[in-house]
Structure formats: C-alpha cells, structure tokens
Amino acid sequence: MKTKNIILTEGQMKLIKEYINQLQIPFEEFGDEYGKENYDYYMDYLEHIGKYGTLPPTQYDYDQLLANFNAAVVNYDFFGLDSSVDERVAELKDSNPELFDVDENTLQQMDADDLFYHLTNEGKLELINQYVDMDMLLGMIQLNDNGLVYVERVISLDFDPKSSEESRTVFYDLRDYYDTMGRHWSYLDGGAEDFRHNQDFARTENSFILKGFVSPENIDYDSTIEHNALFPDEHELNLKHGSPVQINEILWCEMGKKLPLQQPIIVKV
Secondary structure (H helix, E strand, O other): OOOOOOOOOHHHHHHHHHHHHHHOOOOHHHHHHHOOOHHHHHHHHHHHHOEEOOOOOOOOOHHHHHHHHHHHHHOOOHHHOOOOHHHHHHHHHHHOHHHEOOOHHHHHHOOHHHHHHHEOHHHHHHHHOOOOOHHHHHHHOOEOOOOOEEEEEEEEOOOOOOOOOOOOOHHHHHHHHOOOOOOEEEOOOOHHHHHHHOOHHHHOOOEEEEEEEEOHHHEOHHHHHHHHHHOHHHOEEEEOOOOEEEEEEEEEOOOOEEOOOOOOEEEEO
C-alpha cells in the first residue's frame, strides 16, 4: 500500500499543538521531574477551572452604567465611610437647602443627626461626590462595543509549592491557593501594574496581569463605590461572587511577554 504525504496548514499545526498542550496536565505522578514552569501550571489551572469562549454581548451603554451607580448611591450607607458624614450633610444644609425634602424653615430647626434622612436622591448624589468623583470614575471605565467592561488583575505565583505534602505539584497548590479568580479587579488600563508596584509581590519573579472583560450586570456597585471612596488611587472594580470573567490576555510581568493563550477563556470570580 502506498503512503501519502499529508501537508498541514499553519493553522492546523497550531491546532494540533494546542491539543498536545491540553494533554500535558500536570498530574501528581509527574512530580518534580515534570519540569514545568510556574506559568505553564497556571495555564493548566485556568483550563481546569474555566472554559474557552467569550461572554455574550449586553445592551449596556454609559447612560445605563451611570444609572446603576446612581441607584447604588441612593441606597448606600454613607455612615460606613467615616465619621464626617453628619458634618458634610450640615454643610449641604447651609449651601444647598434644596437638596432636602423639607422646607428651609423646618430644615434649620432640625437636629444634625436627622439631616441625612431628609436628603433627596439628588442630595445623596451630591454627597457621594465629596468622597469620590463619580464623573471621573465613569470616565475611566471602558465599555466595549459588546457592552462589556474592561478589567484587569495582578496575581503572584511566588509561593512554596511544597508547603503541605512532598508529593504535591504546583497545579494542586494553585487549585487550593486560588480557589477562584478573586472579585477585586481594576477598571483602569494599567491599574493592575500600579497595584503590583505598591505591594510586596512586586519583587517576586512570577507575577501575572490578567486582562479581560466582565458584564456590567456582574459589578458589585455598592462595594465598588465604597472602595473608590476609601482608596481612590486603587481604581478598583468589585465583582459579584461567582461572576464570569472573560480573560483575553495574560502578561508575565517580569519577562515582559504574553502567555500563549490561544483564545479567550472564561473563569469565575
């Protein structure tokens, strides 16, 4: 029988290599002899907890995003921010009495402790802007053509992979150490890198920045407002537990190169 030479296209070769990589899951029997880099284990870990694909588009635009933030502000517990809430509300009473739901005469006779509870919705929106510039926050959030919000997050793999048992591999420690992707992300392009340089793991040899998108429906608007009010320099976007995040890119910070992610992968936070 004659044999035939099969010519594969470059795309077919890439697909075959990807299938081969999929088979290289670091099962326990490989141990230290397997010789995989930390980033290889991390890719295997992502494939273990996630699936390749993209998030469905949404109908969100900036107006609806703003409406969601405003709705969160109206129901927000301002007293969790600091002890200056009553003082700030008293200043609003003197400068903008129209932001309260009672007439000015009643307002002037009201106890300071009661003023907050008579703020109108517009008054609460004015009050939150004393803690966080909502226009600036919305201006920095990126919404793509599919109605998804850009997010990024930094993680470190610089931990002891043999912390519990000699037979364990990095893959199993990853699974236990990062049981989810975490709900604290940055909405600012470059925000994760800024955070990395301000933390101890900025000196590790294995830190990675994940970049991708999330549906606006999965943003925890209350905790996002609070965190930006308390820590405005972190530019943080908090997500609801269990929310899917579409990861499009993984950057190995120390090497300055992208990991070989063939297509977006969806993981939960």
